[in-house]
Amino acid sequence: MYLARHGWRVAAVDLVDRAVRQARKKADAAGVDVTVLCGDATRLDEVGVPGPYDLFFDLSCYCGIPPHRRDAYAAGLTTRAAPGAQLLMFGYGPEAFDDPISCVTADELRARFAGWQLTDVTPGTNPVPTFWFTLHRAAVAA
Structure with missing residues (x-):
């Protein structure tokens, strides 16, 4: 959230669906543009990063x-x-x-x-x- 608020294009990846949902809610509540993706950080092509x-x-x-x-x-x-x-x-x-x-x-x-x-x-x-x-x-x- 901090980086997005300061003009950075942010993408976050987590394997845990619950963590991804919580991060998306926090980004929405903060009004920042953060791409939060659920997937394996060792398979970024599959995740679409x-x-x-x-x-x-x-x-x-x-x-x-x-x-x-x-x-x-x-x-x-x-x-x-x-x-x-x-x-x-x-x-x-x-x-x-x-x-x-x-x-x-x-x-x-x-x-x-x-x-x-x-x-x-x-x-x-x-x-x-x-x-x-x-x-x-x-x-x-x-």
């Missing part, structure tokens, strides 16, 4: 994606990223949970997001290890 976008915001979405689907997520974002786009991602560190898949590391992001540069990793302030990652997509060569 347009592009290109200059900014992506991921609040723990990536951490919830099984490792075998994370390349598809990265490819979907990359396809929709304008040259010079920015990805801001919040994620849990490897020590946050007992399971080995609900986390993200800087090395993994460097490997999975071809054509992007990891430019910042800032520790979060949560009681468990968390991080804010900033990635930039390469700009078109002149």
Whole structure:
């Protein structure tokens, strides 16, 4: 809602239908133009997410994606990223949970997001290890 109020074209994707309905109601009540789509973030072509976008915001979405689907997520974002786009991602560190898949590391992001540069990793302030990652997509060569 915040970005839409400040002139951004916003599309949001969630797998949970109830969350999508609530988000649509909030956008309507706020009088902002937000495209809220229900679907799998690793299958953005099927969901119908347009592009290109200059900014992506991921609040723990990536951490919830099984490792075998994370390349598809990265490819979907990359396809929709304008040259010079920015990805801001919040994620849990490897020590946050007992399971080995609900986390993200800087090395993994460097490997999975071809054509992007990891430019910042800032520790979060949560009681468990968390991080804010900033990635930039390469700009078109002149």
